[in-house]
Amino acid sequence: MPKKTFSTAPKPKPPTDDQISAYEQGGAGHDRPVDGDAGARPTEPMKRLSLDLPASMHTRFKTACSATGRKMGAEIQDFIEQRIKQLEEEAGIFRK
Numbered sequence: 001m002p003k004k005t006f007s008t009a010p011k012p013k014p015p016t017d018d019q020i021s022a023y024e025q026g027g028a029g030h031d032r033p034v035d036g037d038a039g040a041r042p043t044e045p046m047k048r049l050s051l052d053l054p055a056s057m058h059t060r061f062k063t064a065c066s067a068t069g070r071k072m073g074a075e076i077q078d079f080i081e082q083r084i085k086q087l088e089e090e091a092g093i094f095r096k
Contacts, residue, residue, distance in 0.1 A: 015023070053061070065072045088095065 061075075062072060065075055
């Protein structure tokens with residue numbers, strides 16, 4: 001049986017300073033809303049909210065968001081904003 005020879009995988013070129021800077025300014029993990037994006041939010045400190053959902057509800061919500069090109073987080077934020085307004089009205093809290 002003949003011996004098999006394997007060549008080493010080519011090594012990628014190291015990124016340039018400009019590429020690193022561009023990645024840090026707008027790379028992965030730094031999603032920015034596009035002008036006119038319904039998910040656009042004012043810049044302010046963020047807080048994380050975790051919630052438990054039944055698996056079937058999570059799947060339905062994720063599928064519906066995906067099918068309509070929406071982000072789950074943006075949809076939840078929109079819902080919370082609407083519900084806050086309802087609760088504030090009910091409680092007699094009026095914001096300017």
